[in-house]
Amino acid sequence: MLRGNIKFNKIATKKHLIIGIGVIIAAAACWVSLMLIYPREQTDSPVATVNGEPISVYEFNQRMRMNRTRILLHFQTQYGAQETPEFWTSSFDGEVPLEMLKKEALDECIRIKLQQLLARDKGLVQDISYAAFLKQFNHENNRRKAAIKAKEVIYGPVQYSEETYFEYVFSNMQSQLKDKLKGKEIAYTSEDLRQYYEATKAKYAKEARITIEKIAVTYVDQDGKVMESRKKEAKLIMQKAKERLEKGESFGELAEAYNETDEEKKSHGAQIFDSSSARTDRKYYPELLKEVSKLGAGQTSGIIEIGNTLFIVKCVEKQNGGYETFNEAKEKVETDYVSSQYESLIDKMVKGANTFFKKSRIPPLTFALRV
CATH class of the missing domain: 3.10.50.40 (Chitinase A; domain 3)
Incomplete structure (x- = not known):
């Protein structure tokens, strides 16, 4: 009887050992995969700087994810291309999808960062790093999760995605920034608004x-x-x-x-x-x-x-419905005029920006194409 128990214990021990080794191998494989997708030296380093302010690999990758579908659609429409394993690095009449995706992502990151810098200068925000945003993002989702658990009312989604929450926070910042700039960097008269109305009258049909x-x-x-x-x-x-x-x-x-x-x-x-x-x-x-x-x-x-x-x-x-009169549309005209002047101001800032792009720190292909 004792011998049978010893034999059984050996089998059980061997079985547990095999399972344990399997778990370790799976965990190691997972860790290696994550390191391939999120290399430490890249996630800890900026891919570019704008007027000395870093653009982290996280925010760069976020813009790549945001533009991925649009770039894919461009090549499908223009060249009838399909998303094969070679698609992103192939050339289509000199256009390479991955290079176009990187450029679009960088251009957007620069434009975003300059607006964040301006908002910081105006005292609207303190920390414009992506790490600060991610901390805020996680805090908001945890707050929502706790509120639901406590059966409290929440507005908006149960949980935000990273991209959706960024757009929400950024658009709110833009609105505050436009209000802050009105009458100063963006100054205008009633005549300016009237001329804008006449030039863009189709918008007020x-x-x-x-x-x-x-x-x-x-x-x-x-x-x-x-x-x-x-x-x-x-x-x-x-x-x-x-x-x-x-x-x-x-x-x-x-x-x-x-x-x-x-x-x-x-x-x-x-x-x-x-x-x-x-x-x-x-x-x-x-x-x-x-x-x-x-x-x-x-x-x-x-x-x-x-x-x-x-x-x-x-x-x-x-x-035909005709057009709203200037007085009827005045509030919308003012909002639209300020937005157009705001975009012109940011255009000038982009042209005059001191940008340094660290190409060696761009994420690998797997990182770029992760959905």
Whole structure:
């Protein structure tokens, strides 16, 4: 009996040893992978300096992540390229995706850092290092986690991503900085605003007034569930309505025949889109508004599928909304003018900046392409 126990203990010990070795190997592999992706000498060092202020590898990589999809889309659209293992280092008519990504990231980092420097000079922030931001980011997410655990109300997301929280913090800083610069670095008169309004009047166009009639057939039951049989039936109904319209039958008569409620039958599905309903339209009818906007007065759409409903729409009337007057738009004009002057100011700062780029400290490819 004792011999059997000794044998069993040896087997158990051997098994635990194998498991232990496996855990150590896995941990070591994980550590090596992390070191390959986040080399210590690179994460601890700036990739560039702007007017003596460092840009850390973390913030550089954040901008690479932010621009990754856009750069990929550029090469897919321009050259029909696919994201293969060789894609990022391949040349397409002299353009190399990774080099373009690095340049975009650096340009954005410089512009961001100069704005942070200006905000610090104006006393709006004290520490503009990325390490300080990451500390604030982690603190905010921990605060939210604790609030949820305590069943307290929080506003915004349950947890921020690094990129989302940076944009939130940075945009708030920009707003404060613009207010701080108004009347000083950004000075203007009422005449300046009026001239800006005239030069950019298209921005202050009112919503066009569009009156439509529509035929609408849904394919959901009373509980909101999609019925495949009803969907097929709805498509046949709308195809029949389309054919009858093409033969010259009255849209109003067909709306009375095919619309599902008495109110829709009686009104021919009438609906008006204009400045008074713009907010509601964008919230509840964005896709329908998009399709309606394509039509001229008297034109009829094809069959449009939105949500669980099929539509045929006729534009009865379309009136240009005109423009907001200067006085109506003055607050928006001032905000837009200050923003344009602010961007011009930052452009000048970028041109005059003393930038030193440390190419040897750029992260490796795996670091750059991590999503």
